[in-house]
Amino acid sequence: MKAITTMRRYFRILLCLFKFRLSNQMIYRASFWTVFCVDLSMFLIQLAVFSALFLNVESINGWNKYQMIFFVGTFNLVDSTNMFLFFFGVISIPLKIREGKLDIYLTKPINTLFWMSLENIDISSCMLFVPGSIMLGYAAAKLGIKLTLGNISGYFLLLALMLLLLYNLMLILRTLSFWFIKTDALHSLEGELIGFCFRVPGIVYTGIAKLVLYVLLPYALLATIPTQFFTGILSGGQWLLVILVTLGFTILAQTLWRLGLKNYTSASS
Amino acid sequence: MKKYYEIGKISLKNQMAYRFNVYIGSLMPFIRVFLAYYLWRTLFAGKDVMGGMTFSMMLTYYIICAFLQRLDQSNDLVWELAGDIREGRFSKYLVKPVSPLGHFMSISLGKTSYILFITLVTVLIIAFIFDKNFVPPVISINLILAAIIAFMGLIFMILINYLTALLAFKFTDITGWHLLKGNVIEFLSGALMPLSLLPLWIQDIMRLSPFYYIQYLPASLYLGLKTEEAVIGTLLMASWNLALWGLSEATYRRFRKLYEGVGI
Numbered sequence: 001m002k003a004i005t006t007m008r009r010y011f012r013i014l015l016c017l018f019k020f021r022l023s024n025q026m027i028y029r030a031s032f033w034t035v036f037c038v039d040l041s042m043f044l045i046q047l048a049v050f051s052a053l054f055l056n057v058e059s060i061n062g063w064n065k066y067q068m069i070f071f072v073g074t075f076n077l078v079d080s081t082n083m084f085l086f087f088f089g090v091i092s093i094p095l096k097i098r099e100g101k102l103d104i105y106l107t108k109p110i111n112t113l114f115w116m117s118l119e120n121i122d123i124s125s126c127m128l129f130v131p132g133s134i135m136l137g138y139a140a141a142k143l144g145i146k147l148t149l150g151n152i153s154g155y156f157l158l159l160a161l162m163l164l165l166l167y168n169l170m171l172i173l174r175t176l177s178f179w180f181i182k183t184d185a186l187h188s189l190e191g192e193l194i195g196f197c198f199r200v201p202g203i204v205y206t207g208i209a210k211l212v213l214y215v216l217l218p219y220a221l222l223a224t225i226p227t228q229f230f231t232g233i234l235s236g237g238q239w240l241l242v243i244l245v246t247l248g249f250t251i252l253a254q255t256l257w258r259l260g261l262k263n264y265t266s267a268s269s
Numbered sequence: 270m271k272k273y274y275e276i277g278k279i280s281l282k283n284q285m286a287y288r289f290n291v292y293i294g295s296l297m298p299f300i301r302v303f304l305a306y307y308l309w310r311t312l313f314a315g316k317d318v319m320g321g322m323t324f325s326m327m328l329t330y331y332i333i334c335a336f337l338q339r340l341d342q343s344n345d346l347v348w349e350l351a352g353d354i355r356e357g358r359f360s361k362y363l364v365k366p367v368s369p370l371g372h373f374m375s376i377s378l379g380k381t382s383y384i385l386f387i388t389l390v391t392v393l394i395i396a397f398i399f400d401k402n403f404v405p406p407v408i409s410i411n412l413i414l415a416a417i418i419a420f421m422g423l424i425f426m427i428l429i430n431y432l433t434a435l436l437a438f439k440f441t442d443i444t445g446w447h448l449l450k451g452n453v454i455e456f457l458s459g460a461l462m463p464l465s466l467l468p469l470w471i472q473d474i475m476r477l478s479p480f481y482y483i484q485y486l487p488a489s490l491y492l493g494l495k496t497e498e499a500v501i502g503t504l505l506m507a508s509w510n511l512a513l514w515g516l517s518e519a520t521y522r523r524f525r526k527l528y529e530g531v532g533i
Contacts, residue, residue, distance in 0.1 A: 034445020041449055045456045052466045053312065056319050061311045184345075185293035192297055196304040199461065204311040209303065 013110065014118060021121045035083060036124045043076050043131060046199065061203045066142040067231055068201070073135030074230075075198045075223035078162055080128035085163075088120035090170045091187070094177035100266045113257060117167070143231060151230055158226040158242065165246045166222060168253040175253070178260030193219045201227070218245050272367060273375040280379025291384065295391045298335035302395050305331040306402075320465035326492050327463070329404040332395055333488040334460050337419055339388045342380035343430040344451065346373060350434035351443050357531035370517055373431045374424075381423065404492060414499040415490035421506040422458075422483035428513040429454075435517070438524035459485030479509040 202224030213220035228234040396403040457480035489495040
C-alpha cells in the first residue's frame with residue numbers, strides 16, 4: 001500500500017515537472033525545434049550512409065537493407081526517449097556537483113536522482129517518435145513481419161531494458177565528477193561510442209570487441225538486441241545476457257552514486 | 270602578430286594543465302578506427318575493392334580521417350565564445366587590442382599544436398597495431414599537397430566555428446546550429462564513409478563544396494588517389510577560406526551592435 005502511495009506521489013511530481021518544462025520550453029520556441037531538427041538530421045544522415053553502403057553490398061553480416069532500416073528506427077526510439085526523459089537531466093549532473101548546486105537537491109524530501117534526472121524533460125524530442133515509427137513500420141512491412149501481441153510487447157520490454165541500461169551507463173560516467181574535476185573528454189568518448197554503435201550494428205563484432213561492446217561497455221546492445229528480437233533472431237542466451245548486463249550496470253550505477261554522495265563535500269560551503 | 274603567438278602559447282600551456290582530459294581524448298581515434306575495422310571487415314567479405322579502395326586502404330582512410338578530425342580543436346571553443354557573448358564576458362574583447370577572430374584562431378591553433386603531437390603518437394600506435402592493414406606514407410607531391418589542403422581544411426573549420434559562435438549575438442542559444450552543422454559536416458567531409466561510395470552525380474556536386482576537401486581529399490591523396498584534384502582543391506579551399514574570412518569579419522561588424530553586455 002505504501003509503495004502505491006509513493007508511486008502516485010512520484011507520478012504527480014513527474015507530471016508537475018512535465019508541465020513546468022512545457023511552459024518553460026514554449027518561451028524559447030526556436031530552441032524547442034532545434035533538438036528535433038538536430039536529431040532528425042542525424043537519422044536522415046544515417047539512412048543516407050546505409051543506403052550508400054547498400055549500393056555496394058547486398059547484406060551486412062546477414063542483415064539486409066530493411067533490417068538495417070529497422071535498426072536505425074529502433075535506435076531512433078531509444079535515443080528520442082532518452083532525450084525526452086533523462087538526457088538533459090543526467091548531463092547536467094557534473095556541473096551541479098562541481099558548483100555545489102547539488103546541495104539544494106539533497107535537502108528536498110524527494111529522491112535526488114529522480115529529480116535531477118527528470119527535471120529537464122525535452123518535450124520536442126517526442127516528435128522524433130514519428131519518423132522512428134515510420135521507419136519501423138516501413139521496415140517491418142518490407143520484411144513481412146506479422147504484428148502479434150508477443151513480438152510487440154517483447155520489443156517494448158527490450159526497449160525499456162535498453163533505456164535503463166543507457167541511463168545507467170550515462171550516470172556511471174557522471175558520478176566520476178564526484179572524484180575528478182574535468183571529465184569532458186570521457187563524455188566525448190561516450191558520445192563517440194554511442195554514435196558509432198548507432199552506425200555499426202552489434203552483429204559485426206566478434207571476439208574481444210564483442211565481449212567489450214556487449215558486456216563491459218555494452219553500447220552495442222542498445223539497438224541491436226530489440227532489432228534481433230523483432231526480426232526473429234534473438235536467442236534465449238541473448239535474453240539472459242541483456243537482463244544480466246542491465247542488472248549489473250544498475251547495481252554499479254547505484255553503488256557509485258551512493259559512494260559519490262558520501263564523498264561529496266560541496267563547493268562553497 | 271606577436272600577441273597572437275603569445276595567446277596561442279598560453280592555450281598550449283592550458284592544454285598541458287588538463288592532461289587527463291587530453292589523454293582520454295586521444296583514445297577517440299582508437300575507437301573510431303577499431304569500430305571501422307569491424308564494420309569494413311564484414312562489408313569486404315568476398316570483395317577486394319569497394320569505392321576504389323582495398324580493405325587496407327579503407328582502414329588507412331579512417332585512420333587519416335580520425336587524425337584530421339582530432340586536430341580540429343575549434344569545435345569546443347564555440348561553446349566558450351557563445352557563452353562569453355551570452356553572459357556578457359565578451360566585453361573583454363572590446364577593451365583589448367585583439368581581434369576576436371585572431372584570438373579564436375590563436376587559441377584553436379595553440380590547442381592543435383599540442384594535440385598534434387599526442388595524436389601523432391596515437392596514430393603511430395594504431396598503425397603499429399594494424400600493421401598489415403596500414404598503408405604507410407610515401408613522400409611524394411601527393412603527401413605534401415594532402416598536408417597543405419588538410420591545413421586549409423583546419424583553417425576552414427576554425428572560421429566556420431567562429432561564425433557559428435557569432436550567431437550567439439543574434440540568437441543567444443546556438444546549440445541547435447552548432448550540433449546541426451557538426452552532423453552535416455561529418456557526413457559531407459567523408460568522416461562517416463568515403464565519399465567515393467556515393468553515386469557519381471552526388472560526388473560531382475560535393476566537389477564544389479569546401480567539405481569535400483577537409484578530410485576526404487587529403488586522405489585520398491595520402492592513399493595515392495585523386496591526384497588530379499589536388500591543385501584545383503588547393504585553389505578552391507583558398508577561395509572558400511578567403512570568402513569565409515570576409516563573411517566572418519562582416520558578420521562580426523554587423524552583429525556586435527546587438528551585444529547587450531549582460532551584467533555590466
